[in-house]
Amino acid sequence: xxxxxxxxxxxxxxxxxxxxxxxxxxxxxxxxxxxxxxxxxxxxxxxxxxxxxxxxxxxxxxxxxxxxxxxxxxxxxxxxxxxxxxxxxxxxxxxxxxxxxxxxxxxxxxxxxxxxxxxxxxxxxxxxxxxxxxxxxxxxxxxxxx
Amino acid sequence: xxxxxxxxxxxxxxxxxxxxxxxxxxxxxxxxxxxxxxxxxxxxxxxxxxxxxxxxxxxxxxxxxxxxxxxxxxxxxxxxxxxxxxxxxxxxxxxxxxxxxxxxxxxxxxxxxxxxxxxxxxxxxxxxxxxxxxxxxxxxxxxxxxxxxxxxxxxxxxxxxxxxxxxxxxxxxxxxxxxxxxxxxxxxxxxxxxxxxxxxxxxxxxxxxxxxxxxxx
Numbered sequence: 001x002x003x004x005x006x007x008x009x010x011x012x013x014x015x016x017x018x019x020x021x022x023x024x025x026x027x028x029x030x031x032x033x034x035x036x037x038x039x040x041x042x043x044x045x046x047x048x049x050x051x052x053x054x055x056x057x058x059x060x061x062x063x064x065x066x067x068x069x070x071x072x073x074x075x076x077x078x079x080x081x082x083x084x085x086x087x088x089x090x091x092x093x094x095x096x097x098x099x100x101x102x103x104x105x106x107x108x109x110x111x112x113x114x115x116x117x118x119x120x121x122x123x124x125x126x127x128x129x130x131x132x133x134x135x136x137x138x139x140x141x142x143x144x145x146x
Numbered sequence: 147x148x149x150x151x152x153x154x155x156x157x158x159x160x161x162x163x164x165x166x167x168x169x170x171x172x173x174x175x176x177x178x179x180x181x182x183x184x185x186x187x188x189x190x191x192x193x194x195x196x197x198x199x200x201x202x203x204x205x206x207x208x209x210x211x212x213x214x215x216x217x218x219x220x221x222x223x224x225x226x227x228x229x230x231x232x233x234x235x236x237x238x239x240x241x242x243x244x245x246x247x248x249x250x251x252x253x254x255x256x257x258x259x260x261x262x263x264x265x266x267x268x269x270x271x272x273x274x275x276x277x278x279x280x281x282x283x284x285x286x287x288x289x290x291x292x293x294x295x296x297x298x299x300x301x302x303x304x305x306x307x308x309x310x311x312x313x314x315x316x317x318x319x320x321x322x323x324x325x326x327x328x329x330x331x332x333x334x335x336x337x338x339x340x341x342x343x344x345x346x347x348x349x350x351x352x353x354x355x356x357x358x359x360x361x362x363x
Contacts, residue, residue, distance in 0.1 A: 013157065025330070
């Protein structure tokens with residue numbers, strides 16, 4: 001239960017960060033609060049869009065899905081349901097792999113780091129780890145009979 | 147459990163509030179400067195290639211941007227050889243200096259001033275081929291004058307043009323046109339008026355241009 005609550009809280013924070021980056025990308029926010037780092041440089045690079053869609057929007061969708069599935073998984077009837085644990089692990093694995101790709105682009109192609117992107121990467125990695133732990137500790141026997 | 151939902155609301159309010167209020171009070175880039183559109187003189191960019199080419203590619207670029215430099219030095223020579231020199235494509239260069247780059251607008255000005263002496267593409271090549279200036283953070287004015295000398299510009303005319311910011315209006319107009327077309331990053335390309343969303347490689351341009359040329363026969 002605690003693990004799943006942590007996933008929901010982390011997904012909520014990730015959702016807010018991704019929404020912030022997406023609002024900047026579509027011009028609603030004029031400037032990013034970056035401090036040290038190269039947020040605008042990363043956000044204005046060609047790699048900040050995939051098929052014409054801002055990468056941050058994929059983040060919004062990903063975190064929102066994790067948040068909703070995590071909330072569903074907190075309901076008493078789904079707490080021990082292995083399908084929820086599997087869904088969360090699959091979603092988080094997609095997110096983690098995408099995060100690895102984006103971080104590699106920052107480090108090896110752009111040679112620049114956006115601290116919001118690093119924050120999102122840390123959040124997604126933590127969610128991924130928690131979902132794997134949850135998957136390992138949710139007994140298969142708890143799955144409903146087929 | 148109820149305490150958990152209260153925690154969620156608190157997290158949403160605190161984190162959302164910090165992000166939202168932290169970003170307010172900062173001017174949007176578009177509103178920081180007056181718009182000297184009248185100074186744009188109807189100029190629509192320097193071109194390479196035949197006027198009768200079936201396809202026109204418009205590139206929005208920033209001289210300080212590393213991807214633009216990579217494109218100009220790796221892909222563009224092949225594109226010039228295979229698409230422009232063969233008469234298939236007319237290439238149009240538009241300025242889109244990003245606000246995050248300290249000297250990109252100055253570099254665009256230097257190139258425009260070289261263009262005034264019919265040497266835009268020579269300066270374009272100098273700026274992109276010797277791109278170390280974009281990494282040092284040092285004022286490149288003296289280096290750009292060296293480039294100007296190297297390509298044979300009349301240096302007095304070049305100085306007068308750059309110091310007087312003669313083509314600042316053109317550059318701003320180009321940025322505005324790019325923004326209106328949906329340009330967000332650099333380099334961005336429009337092929338036959340449509341935003342090009344493929345990989346910025348000579349192979350992908352060649353494939354698209356060949357397919358467009360066939361449909362326009």
